[in-house]
Amino acid sequence: MIRLLSIFVLCSFSLNAKSISSNDLRSLYSKGQAHWPAIQTSDGRRVEPMSLLPVASPKPEHVALGDKLFHDVQLSRNNTVSCATCHERDKGFHDGRTTAIGIDDQVGTRNTPAIFGIDQWQSFFWDGRASTAEQQALMPIANPIEMDLDPKIALARVNKDKSYHAFNKSAFNSSTLTTEQMAKALVAFERTLAAPSSRYKTFLTQLNKNPQHAINSLSDSELNGLHLFRTKAKCMTCHNGPLLSDNQFHGTGLHYYGRRFEDKGRYDATQNPEHIGQFRTPSLLGLMQTFPWMHNGLFDDLAGIVALYNHGGVRPRPRKSQLNDPHFPKTTDLLIKLNLTKQEQADLVAFLRIL
Structure with a gap:
């Protein structure tokens, strides 16, 4: 099993997490989501905040x-x-x-x-x-x-x-x-099928009733991970809203084009060469109950995944025989180098585990 990668953990940042003490961060986030620091995305797009999935009522x-x-x-x-x-x-x-x-x-x-x-x-x-x-x-x-x-x-x-x-x-x-x-x-x-029960779902439910109680349910590491997820790591560029997915298709470099495990992704549905290697952003809800991850299920280590995206993601280079191939897939520009410290990476993993 390849132990690296699986979700779109994207990054960069303005509020320096190291400059905010745990107490200050806890106080800041205890005021409710409307008062939290602005969500940061890698391309400046406006995205939906975190929220519970609506409850359906079919006959x-x-x-x-x-x-x-x-x-x-x-x-x-x-x-x-x-x-x-x-x-x-x-x-x-x-x-x-x-x-x-x-x-x-x-x-x-x-x-x-x-x-x-x-x-x-x-x-x-x-x-x-x-x-x-x-x-x-x-x-x-x-x-x-x-x-x-x-x-x-x-x-x-x-x-x-x-x-x-x-x-x-x-x-x-x-x-x-x-x-x-x-x-x-x-x-x-x-x-009628709900996302798996998780501390994140409980957290969001509490957040609407008693923000301070909800924030106090998170450890310092998990809280900093939440902050990083929304800001420096820019994860919400692709993982936002009630699904924690933008419903879009992105090339993350995991196409294995011309190699074992090749998968042309969205191209299979559209036959558009520009879509080779693109896959729909997966939901992060129930993350620990739905592993292994990614379209090929080859990835099962969150720390490795975060480390990979911290370095700017996967950017395969064409082999000699592929140098003149106009359809060799390109990795999305939304993936950028993050410069997360080891502790920040660990905190982000801690938050991902409660999803």
């Missing part, structure tokens, strides 16, 4: 049907794999593997994304090939490595199964479903 009848579908192996060619196979409840609806394992034990090339905050995403999959949750819901069924079944055949199986009739009637007032209704029910269930 219970749709949720019940979606729950049944999500756990039904009939949706796979040989009745061995369900959506829940790769999205396990006790792992934040992630699978804990480097890359997903589907039908006939076939190994995929990408890490399984956790499921939560469905309504907050603007695209789906690491390469954004689905633009809606309903579109995404049916794609794993058809994928030959995942469930390998024509969704129309899956639908026919479900409609033939008498155990579904009461669910279908309750949800859509019909004994049978359409493909669109099957997707709608699956998404309704997914909308």
